[in-house]
Amino acid sequence: xxxxxxxxxxxxxxxxxxxxxxxxxxxxxxxxxxxxxxxxxxxxxxxxxxxxxxxxxxxxxxxxxxxxxxxxxxxxxxxxxxxxxxxxxxxxxxxxxxxxxxxxxxxxxxxxxxxxxxxxxxxxxxxxxxxxxxxxxxxxxxxxxxxxxxxxxxxxxxxxxxxxxxxxxxxxxxxxxxxxxxxxxxxxxxxxxxxxxxxxxxxxxxxxxxxxxxxxxxxxxxxxxxxxxxxxxxxxxxxxxxxxxxxxxxxxxxxxxxxxxxxxxxxxxxxxxxxxxxxxxxxxxxxxxxxxxxxxxxxxxxxxxxxxxxxxxxxxxxxxxxxxxxxxxxxxxxxxxxxxxxxxxxxxxxxx
Amino acid sequence: xxxxxxxxxxxxxxxxxxxxxxxxxxxxxxxxxxxxxxxxxxxxxxxxxxxxxxxxxxxxxxxxxxxxxxxxxxxxxxxxxxxxxxxxxxxxxxxxxxxxxxxxxxxxxxxxxxxxxxxxxxxxxxxxxxxxxxxxxxxxxxxxxxxxxxxxxxxxxxxxxxxxxxxxxxxxxxxxxxxxxxxxxxxxxxxxxxxxxxxxxxxxxxxxxxxxxxxxxxxxxxxxxxxxxxxxxxxxxxxxxxxxxxxxxxxxxxxxxxxxxxxxxxxxxxxxxxx
Numbered sequence: 239x240x241x242x243x244x245x246x247x248x249x250x251x252x253x254x255x256x257x258x259x260x261x262x263x264x265x266x267x268x269x270x271x272x273x274x275x276x277x278x279x280x281x282x283x284x285x286x287x288x289x290x291x292x293x294x295x296x297x298x299x300x301x302x303x304x305x306x307x308x309x310x311x312x313x314x315x316x317x318x319x320x321x322x323x324x325x326x327x328x329x330x331x332x333x334x335x336x337x338x339x340x341x342x343x344x345x346x347x348x349x350x351x352x353x354x355x356x357x358x359x360x361x362x363x364x365x366x367x368x369x370x371x372x373x374x375x376x377x378x379x380x381x382x383x384x385x386x387x388x389x390x391x392x393x394x395x396x397x398x399x400x401x402x403x404x405x406x407x408x409x410x411x412x413x414x415x416x417x418x419x420x421x422x423x424x425x426x427x428x429x430x431x432x433x434x435x436x437x438x439x440x441x442x443x444x445x446x447x448x449x450x451x452x453x454x455x456x457x458x459x460x461x462x463x464x465x466x467x468x469x470x471x472x473x474x475x476x477x478x479x480x481x482x483x484x485x486x487x488x489x490x491x492x493x494x495x496x497x498x499x500x501x502x503x504x505x506x507x508x509x510x511x512x513x514x515x516x517x518x519x520x521x522x523x524x525x526x527x528x529x530x531x532x533x534x535x536x537x538x539x540x541x542x543x544x545x546x547x548x549x550x551x552x553x554x555x556x557x558x559x560x561x562x563x564x565x566x567x568x569x570x571x572x573x574x575x576x577x578x579x580x581x582x583x584x585x586x587x588x589x590x
Numbered sequence: 591x592x593x594x595x596x597x598x599x600x601x602x603x604x605x606x607x608x609x610x611x612x613x614x615x616x617x618x619x620x621x622x623x624x625x626x627x628x629x630x631x632x633x634x635x636x637x638x639x640x641x642x643x644x645x646x647x648x649x650x651x652x653x654x655x656x657x658x659x660x661x662x663x664x665x666x667x668x669x670x671x672x673x674x675x676x677x678x679x680x681x682x683x684x685x686x687x688x689x690x691x692x693x694x695x696x697x698x699x700x701x702x703x704x705x706x707x708x709x710x711x712x713x714x715x716x717x718x719x720x721x722x723x724x725x726x727x728x729x730x731x732x733x734x735x736x737x738x739x740x741x742x743x744x745x746x747x748x749x750x751x752x753x754x755x756x757x758x759x760x761x762x763x764x765x766x767x768x769x770x771x772x773x774x775x776x777x778x779x780x781x782x783x784x785x786x787x788x789x790x791x792x793x794x795x796x797x798x799x800x801x802x803x804x805x806x807x808x809x810x811x812x813x814x815x816x817x818x819x820x821x822x823x824x825x826x827x828x829x830x831x832x833x834x835x836x837x838x839x840x841x842x843x844x845x846x847x848x849x850x851x852x853x854x855x856x857x858x859x860x861x862x863x864x865x
Contacts, residue, residue, distance in 0.1 A: 287759075287763060288763070289759050289762070289763070309759075309762050309763045310762060310765035310766075314763060315763075316763050318756040318760060320756055322754065322757050322759070322760040324757065324775055324779075325779060326775075326778040326779055326781075335761075336764035336765065338774075339761075339764050339765045339766045339770065340765060383764075387764070
């Protein structure tokens with residue numbers, strides 16, 4: 239099912255949680271609503287589920303206007319961050335509960351619940367109570383319960399944040415597998431960019447209730463619309479060097495170096511930020527380099543080293559192959575690739 | 591090591607003293623119920639009765655007053671009180687915990703403040719009301735005035751408040767109504783708290799003395815506590831008979847308590863933390 243939202247706004251008294259959103263979620267896709275806490279992503283999810291009333295704007299499921307439709311009529315499945323399993327019911331009863339409410343007869347609903355349990359791999363645990371399950375298992379049960387009534391839309395609120403690191407990796411792949419197997423249109427909320435990047439077809443990045451950018455994970459990473467997007471995606475975070483434009487060059491704010499920029503939109507004397515992905519800075523030579531930096535320290539990340547360098551009074555992180563051995567204070571010649579280097583207006587953050 | 595041992599010794603010593611102090615009245619009641627009049631009235635007191643299997647006091651006690659009727663009345667009154675009060679408490683607690691309506695907090699504060707009004711203050715107005723309704727000497731008069739309890743509603747509301755909102759929303763999305771959610775999700779989860787409330791209610795209803803004394807005039811509607819009163823006369827009292835009757839009258843409550851024990855402990859523990 240395709241979800242369309244049209245100028246959607248949510249206000250709590252004077253606070254605007256979601257501001258004038260217009261966008262579209264495509265049928266059968268897994269979409270991540272990504273943003274820092276308080277950005278309105280959960281509010282958005284709750285409006286889609288119908289728990290929260292909408293202040294302004296419309297929500298359409300395919301051609302149906304569901305803006306004022308009560309949650310139970312929308313045909314959505316929702317998985318809560320704390321899973322919200324009923325503690326006094328067994329796994330089987332929990333999964334079958336939505337059908338019990340629909341007055342499906344006992345034999346049929348148990349059959350369907352077992353089918354669902356098999357899909358999410360909890361068919362060995364049907365007689366257990368939720369407190370006897372691990373976090374990952376509870377999560378699976380919650381997903382099965384959300385899927386049993388064949389929802390048109392599956393919503394997941396921070397589905398991985400209550401799990402430890404190893405389970406998180408496992409469950410995010412599981413969520414992807416279940417989503418692909420059922421083909422249900424799925425929207426999930428997360429504050430973890432890695433989670434969003436790894437499994438979603440599309441990422442919707444939000445900040446302070448505003449849409450920042452929506453696109454595929456790789457497109458978002460390669461082509462950020464503004465400084466916030468560039469900073470939010472990627473680990474280690476992108477390097478920011480502040481400076482200004484002079485004679486077609488980016489000049490560091492303390493005038494300690496400059497780089498030729500081929501960007502006709504950049505205006506003379508404009509205050510700018512140069513964003514450089516860690517993997518886009520290579521080691522050059524004295525004859526062929528863009529900037530000179532001073533080596534400070536380095537950390538081992540397993541397959542490579544992460545080096546901290548100083549450029550004037552600013553800092554930059556780059557990947558370093560273990561072939562290089564630098565000492566603190568050594569001069570490092572940096573050569574930037576064209577991919578992964580962006581120029582942003584300092585004040586507005588907009589990409590130039 | 592030695593310090594631990596001493597600490598443990600004192601902890602158990604005090605626990606033992608406490609237990610003995612608590613248990614002694616029960617021991618005295620049960621042991622005296624099988625004593626003869628001479629044994630009971632002798633000085634120094636007889637701690638251990640000669641014949642534990644002498645049930646003649648029980649027989650005499652049951653002949654002294656129509657205890658069968660009293661028991662039946664007590665069971666009717668306690669049973670209906672527990673069910674009705676329980677039902678109303680559940681609905682009230684759900685309303686105050688889950689529903690949204692204007693003035694909810696203020697209304698609830700008022701109700702909680704009313705808990706400070708002692709029962710004795712209400713006796714006169716309650717008496718006037720029930721006599722106008724012609725309820726004197728009925729079963730209604732022992733049940734209906736106590737159908738709502740702010741205290742029980744308060745306890746249960748606090749418990750309901752600890753149930754996460756997400757369960758409610760999840761049930762709503764699945765199509766459950768408030769009513770369905772209450773009985774299928776909230777009530778089963780609140781079972782420990784609910785059992786505690788019902789048991790407290792049963793005990794207070796079973797032991798209630800002052801109010802029945804005022805509004806019941808005929809043997810047909812009298813309850814067990816009144817029966818215990820029958821052994822007192824101007825010529826003194828047959829205390830050993832009274833204690834035999836008392837032993838029988840507390841039995842149902844003790845049995846009830848033993849059955850519900852596992853819920854009571856968790857109910858009090860969980861309700862207490864939230865305060």
